[in-house]
Amino acid sequence: MNARRLFPYAIFALLIMPAALTAQYPVRDGSVTNIEPYLFAAADFGIDAEGVTFAKDIAPILQRSCQNCHRVGGGAPMALTTYQDARRYATRIRDRTAIRDRMGAMPPYYVEPGIGIQRFKNDHPLSDQELATIQAWVDNGAPEGDPSDMPPPLDFPDDVGWTLGEPDLVLRSVDMTMPAVGPDRWGDIGFVPTGLTGDRYVESVEVREVNDIPTDREATTVGGRYIFHHMTYSSGVLNEDGSGLVQGTTQGWPIHEVGRNADIFGDGVGMLLQENSALSLRASHLHANGWRETTAHLEFGFKFFQEGYEPKYRRSGGSGGNGIDIDVRPNQAAQEFHSYRVLTEHTKITAFEPHLHAPGVRMCLEAIWGINRFMLNCVGYDHNWVKQYLYEDDAAPLLPKGTILHTIGFLDTRPENPNLADTRNWAGGGRRSVSSMFIDLGQSARLTEEQFQAEMAVRRANMKDKNEYDIGCPLCWAPQIEENATTQGGAP
Ligand code: HEC
Structure with missing residues (x-):
């Protein structure tokens, strides 16, 4: 086909392309100006x-x-x-x-x-x-x-409370004091020994800040209620003199951030706290709250699976995204960013946690399997909030290996986005608040072939027939292939 014959097709493609893109991922305003x-x-x-x-x-x-x-x-x-x-x-x-x-x-x-x-x-x-x-x-x-x-007023305990109920083990950080006004403080705030005399698997963890800010008065901002902005921490076995963690025994835990919900690891996926382990509170970020000197500590509440429990599945992280080489233009709406990751094992996604920075307004997660694309979720985003969405066990996406996870971040750098400090600056990827990223901090479980088939069988049993469809389970109704047929290339 020569260039002249291609020309009309090229024009046609150019004409429909923007329309097709808009149709697929409708552009949404950062902040609503017309209700x-x-x-x-x-x-x-x-x-x-x-x-x-x-x-x-x-x-x-x-x-x-x-x-x-x-x-x-x-x-x-x-x-x-x-x-x-x-x-x-x-x-x-x-x-x-x-x-x-x-x-x-x-x-x-x-x-x-x-x-x-x-x-x-x-x-x-x-x-x-x-x-x-x-x-x-x-x-x-x-x-x-x-x-x-009027319904009778609800009775709220004075204590901050644990949203998941009383934990089995509560660990406490040292007290930190911040002045009413002053620069932020970053850094390591030490180890907290767990005192465990045997290995325990953790079903959920919840972190809360306990401070001396009076609770009988309203603070005018959320920042006015707390001094810990966030804490990145890990755990591992304490070495002999208690000065560090033994190499090869450490693992990172989900981050604590103001307003972030508790983490439930899900049935069959526990996180290990070893015998003689400690939390390492490596990377804290504290800020002055602007109205009073405040002393606070963090409490880490762990709920355990029963003793002797072994998790069925191996844990894994989120779907991907990009925090490195992105190019965020100033003062522009509806900037889309895409990342792709191929699953090398059968995977059950147990939580979706969009994490963007101030320009972020939305994130979608799509699964591409064979010639089909399944939009698993689209969620709005507000950088004032950090939200993890935990799928119900029987609704969590069940994806075969080979699935391509497509993460789409939507950024809006116009003045209409109230979360931005300055809409005139170009930004690249990076960890600072003025840099950008679009990553999924979610959780997933890696499944063996047997576990994958068993999970799909449960899903099928919950559906009436093939006309019922589970968006997160592309192979739920795929024909079953006899075991000896797989060697002939029948199964992917
Ligand atoms: C998880 C905690 C939480 C829940 C649940 C919650 N809010 Fe809020 N709300 C906040 C915080 C924190 C702010 C201030 C920060 C912000 O605006 O995002 C706020 C801000 C607001 C504001 C704006 C106040 C202003 O000065 O303009 C309104 C209105 C509001 N909430 C109403 C509601 C209503 C109605 C509900 C229930 C249907 C609700 N909120 C549920 C935490 C919450």
Whole structure:
């Protein structure tokens, strides 16, 4: 084919290409400036707007989905426990909930509802019905209603509490004191011996900061409640004089960051804390909170599997991404970044954790298998929050080896993105906050052929027939190949 005959095709390809790309990964604004398209009509949900009141309809939603943070002493800047509190913030409550998966959304849970897997542990997004109810209430003047309809107030313990319940082992860091105002502090804050006299596998870990900031007053910012920004830590067996960890015994744990949820490693995937081990609190980042000198320590709460437990699967990390050689242009919306990784073993993805920096607005994870592409999830991103999405055990993607994991980061460097310090600068990859990255800090398990087949059999048993489809399980309904047929190249 000569160049002249190719020409019309090239023009055609150029014309449809941008449209095709936009269709696949619709461009979304970093932060929503027009709320209208996000609002529902009460009538579509059978809601009689006149009848919606705080006491009867709104308080129960706030109790379930908001007050664990929005109460005096909670992590959020204002309480939403009384009618007066909620009345004052009514419009903002409507707007922040309506944008559901966009930057700034409340509650901070950004999984896009229209695409991919929707079943996650410990997360309860508001339903369309609830959003429409909140909107009807606000549009109708946010009335209180009959106080006797109010549900009894929730009782929150004074203690910070453990979201996963009382741990089996709590380890405590040294106390650190930061002045009210001053430069940040980075560095090693030492070892914490576990005191374990036998190996134990950890089912979940949760880290919390305990400090002397009064909890009976509202801090005006989240940063005002804490001094530990983050902590990267590892564990290993202590050497004889307790001055270090024995080489080859160490492993890294999921990072602690302000607001980050607890880590549940999932059924069959434990992390080991050895006999005579210690945590090494290598890389802390502390900051002054701007209003008072504060002394704080971190507590690491471990829940164990029963003694003698051996994990069924080998643990593995997230799907990939890129934190090194990316090129982020200043003042530009909808910058897309792509990375690809081929799975060398059958894999069950147990958690998705998009990690971007301030320009980040969204991340998608796609599985490419054979000639098919499966969008596993798209989630919004707000650099004020670090969220890990833990798949329900029977909804976690089950991917055959050879699958290509495609991670897509979406960055917005315009002034509309309120998280950016300066929209005029070019940025490359790197660890500083002013540098960029798009990586998945998630978790996965590597499965043997036998384990993979067994997991798929469970999935199939949960489905009615082949017409039911599991987006994360591309081979669930693939024809079974007899064992001796695989040697003839039947199986991938
Ligand atoms: C996990 C903790 C958490 C949960 C759950 C949560 N919030 Fe928030 N909320 C925060 C924090 C922290 C901030 C301040 C930082 C920010 O804006 O992202 C905030 C900010 C807000 C704001 C903006 C306040 C302002 O001054 O503009 C509103 C409104 C709000 N939340 C409403 C809600 C509602 C309504 C719910 C439940 C449907 C909810 N939040 C659930 C922690 C939470």
